[in-house]
Amino acid sequence: MRLFVAGLGTETNTFASFPTGLADFRARLWVDGDVLSATPGPGIAPVQHWVRRGRALGWEVVEGLCARAAPGGVTSGAAWVALRDHLLGQVAAAGPLDAILLYLHGAMVAEGCDDCEGDLVTRLRALVGPGVRIGVELDLHAHLDHVLVAAADLVVIYKAYPHIDYSARAEDLFVLMQRTLAGDVRPVMALFDCRTMGLFPCTWPGPMAAFVAAMTAAEGRDGVLSLSLNHGFPWADVPIAGAKMLAVADGSAAVAAAAAAAFGRRFYAIRKAALLPFTPFGEAIAEAARGRPGERPLMLLDTSDQVGSGAPGDTTHVLRALIAAGIRNAAVVPLWDPLAVGVAFSLGVGGRARLRIGGKFEPQSGPPLDVPAEVLFLRRDAFQNQLETERIALGDIAVLRVEGIEVMLTTRRVNLYDPSMFALHGIDIATKQVIAVKNLFKQYDLFGPLVRGQLFVATPGTSNPDWTSLPFRRLPRPIWPFDPDPLGLD
Numbered sequence: 001m002r003l004f005v006a007g008l009g010t011e012t013n014t015f016a017s018f019p020t021g022l023a024d025f026r027a028r029l030w031v032d033g034d035v036l037s038a039t040p041g042p043g044i045a046p047v048q049h050w051v052r053r054g055r056a057l058g059w060e061v062v063e064g065l066c067a068r069a070a071p072g073g074v075t076s077g078a079a080w081v082a083l084r085d086h087l088l089g090q091v092a093a094a095g096p097l098d099a100i101l102l103y104l105h106g107a108m109v110a111e112g113c114d115d116c117e118g119d120l121v122t123r124l125r126a127l128v129g130p131g132v133r134i135g136v137e138l139d140l141h142a143h144l145d146h147v148l149v150a151a152a153d154l155v156v157i158y159k160a161y162p163h164i165d166y167s168a169r170a171e172d173l174f175v176l177m178q179r180t181l182a183g184d185v186r187p188v189m190a191l192f193d194c195r196t197m198g199l200f201p202c203t204w205p206g207p208m209a210a211f212v213a214a215m216t217a218a219e220g221r222d223g224v225l226s227l228s229l230n231h232g233f234p235w236a237d238v239p240i241a242g243a244k245m246l247a248v249a250d251g252s253a254a255v256a257a258a259a260a261a262a263f264g265r266r267f268y269a270i271r272k273a274a275l276l277p278f279t280p281f282g283e284a285i286a287e288a289a290r291g292r293p294g295e296r297p298l299m300l301l302d303t304s305d306q307v308g309s310g311a312p313g314d315t316t317h318v319l320r321a322l323i324a325a326g327i328r329n330a331a332v333v334p335l336w337d338p339l340a341v342g343v344a345f346s347l348g349v350g351g352r353a354r355l356r357i358g359g360k361f362e363p364q365s366g367p368p369l370d371v372p373a374e375v376l377f378l379r380r381d382a383f384q385n386q387l388e389t390e391r392i393a394l395g396d397i398a399v400l401r402v403e404g405i406e407v408m409l410t411t412r413r414v415n416l417y418d419p420s421m422f423a424l425h426g427i428d429i430a431t432k433q434v435i436a437v438k439n440l441f442k443q444y445d446l447f448g449p450l451v452r453g454q455l456f457v458a459t460p461g462t463s464n465p466d467w468t469s470l471p472f473r474r475l476p477r478p479i480w481p482f483d484p485d486p487l488g489l490d
């Protein structure tokens, strides 16, 4: 067997004013061949898994480009065409292939292209013809529609949010591809549009854990090979947005359609209970101020400025509010500010200066904070741990003391994944009243035992979770929560 593997993705927030260009892919993850040489992480681990699995079976594995940019604004048209044509050129040069496995994100929007993944796989299909099997793995925050489903043979989507299962889903896809190539199964896919938009974490107390368990239990039974709920990415104003239920059946379009509709309707019925609740900004700061000595810290999740939703990660609203509320025993992590990190390195540990922090990148970054600061900790090429063996690069970091609050500045736009973000860089969260991070749900399970609560805070910013307040114009309507009952099933 000859297998081609590659990866490409970013998650596009169409409300972010800053573009995503080729340089952003090169800066974040760019591995062109020799995939196994890269540090394992969420952007490449599935492709590395496929390379190892294929070679262990004696297959010839051809490695294409693996590139990812941090979530951000719309990808430039030139960057998209360059990336797409680079991958197509690699497949054309690879010679005869039996299969292609692609690790895509699924929510990449470029100038002139609302559906980059659909465009890529459609062109790939035209290039290789109907005889080559194409399998695609997507993040569950994707925009999935019939274009991609029609062009691919197999699509498998993460089931877990937080995303701890990208390598497990890569294995699912590999096994299905192996069985397809062997003639053991004949995959047929169907999609059901749930007409729903939102954030639906799978480990929040609520119905999603049971829904995921039900999907897993139904796989491999009654002709159903695979089930995936694509949650959709809610900060993108595109006509293919929204949650979709995907079913892969063995040889039967009717079985696939029935499974997609049954699970799609089941998700629709729980959508309100499954939606992550948000806390108004003022309420969250008031709760933070109620902390007592000896209590575990309260965790504030600055959802509107979280990099994982395409926001800059440099707003100062939460830091400013903590200072105004008189809260001093706190940590604010991370805040993206390469300029201020550079000044901190010039000052050195123990150095003091009046610094301008944050609020620099785009109009929605809000005002910067001009404050006296003391440098507590510096590290070049810092990282945090991810899962058991992976790492997330942070770039260079500086930990400052600002009005008594410990603030970590980074040169890379990055989310918090793991407590090592604090522990490796001199911040003891056990002694804090408040830890404020620019995150959504990634950290929820790991930090549960370490904090007294986690509040998802709707601050001002690029990825504000009050979707009905955003200037959407191109969404498919009707769609919940903009329309109360689009499927008429309530």
Ligand SMILES: [Zn+2]
Pocket: 139, 140, 141, 163
């Ligand atoms: Zn995601």
